Amino acid sequence: MAPATLTISSKNYSSWSLRGWLLCRMAGLDFVEKPVAIDDPETRQELLLLSPSVRVPRLSHGDVEVWDTLAIAEYMSEIAPKAGLWPDDIKTRAHCRAVSGEIxxxxxxxxxxxPMNIKARHDAFxxxxGARPDVQRIKEIWTDCLTTYGGPFLFGAPTVADAMYAPVCTRFRTYAVELEPPLQAYCETIFDWAPMKEWAEAARAEPDEVIELEVEF
Structure with missing residues (x-):
């Protein structure tokens, strides 16, 4: 594969950066990280939009530029089809695409x-x-997938869906969201996943400055 650069923001706070980074790791892409400071005015403007289509993460691979997480997922699947980012079975693949698109x-x-904050922990929150229906819907998605495909990941083995929902696992841990045992076990699977452990370790090593961001990015 050609040399690649992945532009990301904070590893502690940036859920979209985490998703793109996991997808590249899952595909076995050899890439260099290019961090963007969260106090950069242009970056802050994008982060505050709560948009999945911000310009981080941004993958530069040869003459290809991709800056949307699902676009990165599709591109990684095309250049590394044996990585199994999407399930092989067409029905299962459609299900995986649907739940990935929903998040x-x-x-x-x-x-x-x-908001994602890997280093933070609340005993109660x-x-x-307005957010409770979102929490309930995610629980429904996880329960359906784990029941249908048997775990330990949403579709048995790691797929795009796990990269998309990994930041949610960190949120549920940070804010002490009560989970049924199978859902808690899924979160523990994500936390024990090698690329996730690598990301979390780097997140914990980041400086503690929070640049007045009150929303997720």
Missing amino acids: HSGFYNLRSAL KIFS
């Missing part, structure tokens, strides 16, 4: 109410009413 384009209340 990519929705759950805005959850993002704003439970009151979730505002």
Whole structure:
């Protein structure tokens, strides 16, 4: 594969950066990280939009530029088809695409109410009413996938869906969201996943400055 660069933001706070980074790791892509400071004015403007289509993560691979997480997922699948980012079975693959698209384009209340902060821990946290349906819907998605495909990942083995929902696992841990045992076991699977452990270790090593961001990015 050609040399690649992945532009990302904070490893502690940036859920979209985490998703793109996991996808590249899953595909076995050899890439260099290019961090963007969260106090950069242009970056802050994008982060505050709560948009899945911000310009981080941004993958530069040869003469290819990709800056949307699902686009990165599709590109990684094309250049590394044996990596298994999408399930082989057409019906299962459609299901995986559907749940991945759902987290990519929705759950805005959850993002704003439970911003990703890997280093933080709350013993108890009151979730505002607008975000509770989002939490419940994610529980439904996880339960359906784990029941249908048997775990330990959402579709048995790691797929795009796990990269997309990994930041949610960190949110649920940070804000002490109560989970049924199978769902808690899924989160533990994500936390024990080698690329996730690598990311979390780097996140914990970041400086503690928070640049007045009250929302997820």
